[in-house]
Structures are given as C-alpha cells and as structure tokens.
Amino acid sequence: MSANPGNVAGGLKATISNPHTSEEAKERANERLQDMEESGELDHKEAHDAHVARGRKAALHNPNVSLEAKERSKKALEELEDEI
Template identity: 70%
Template sequence: MANPGNVARGLKAAISNPNNSEEAKERASERLRQMQESGELDSQEAHGANVAIGHKAAISNPNVSVEAKVHSAQALDDMNE
C-alpha cells in the first residue's frame, strides 16, 4: 500500500499542475479532503517520521560534528523508547 504522505504530495502536485484539467484537479482535491477527514494524514506522526529521518541523515553525514551525531543518536534512542 502506498504511503499516505506520498499520496498526498502527489495529489497536491496534481492540483497545482497547470497542465491538468479542472476535472482532474477537482478529483485530486476531493481525495485529499477525504484523506484529511478520515485521519489518514496524521500530521504528528508525519512530523515524528521527518524528525527521525533528519537525525538519521545527520548521523551518516561526514560533515556533521561528532557532538551533533551523538545528540542525534540519543534523540533516535529516545524516540524509539
């Protein structure tokens, strides 16, 4: 099954694409509204996932200081508890 965040990004892109018909934009807008109303798009969950991705990226980035990597590792440990 597709990630709801990715689906929402695709729908938003369809809505803003000037090459899409008004009918396609309306369908995308309606589907996005349904996803929001049904709770498929939990912004808190998405935020937490994005924070974790940022910490993982910091740990593997050679340009990040050791202190920052330690902080990110601790933050990831705290998130997983």
C-alpha cells in the same frame, strides 16, 4: 500492496499545483486529499516524526556532521523512540 498515504498525498498536492492539470482533475485531487485528512488516513504528526527521524539518522552517518551535532541527533532519536 497498499500505497503509502504520505506519498499519495504528495501526488495529490502535486496534481493540485500543476498548471497543466485540468480543473476537474484538481477538484478530484482536492476532494481525495480532504477525504484522507478527514478519515485520519493521513496523520500529519506521524509523517512529520518519520521525516525528522530519517533526517536525524542521516546526520549520524554523515561524515560532514560534527560530533556535537551527531550527539544531539542521537539524543533526539532516543526521545522520539520513547514517545512511540
């Protein structure tokens, strides 16, 4: 099973910012992250759109969200789906 590129990138970023990680490990993580970005393996727009869609779906099922906000979320989800 292949790993989710977004999760891999998140782990690499955590490694880079961890003060307990060696400089050598930080350099390797930074190189791997750059390789992912250059190869197109990490598509920021695709990841962003997925996060937005999850947030909109969560709003639809949240009882504390107003009906107006749920309607906006529903419309935004439809627009995202049309882009795909």
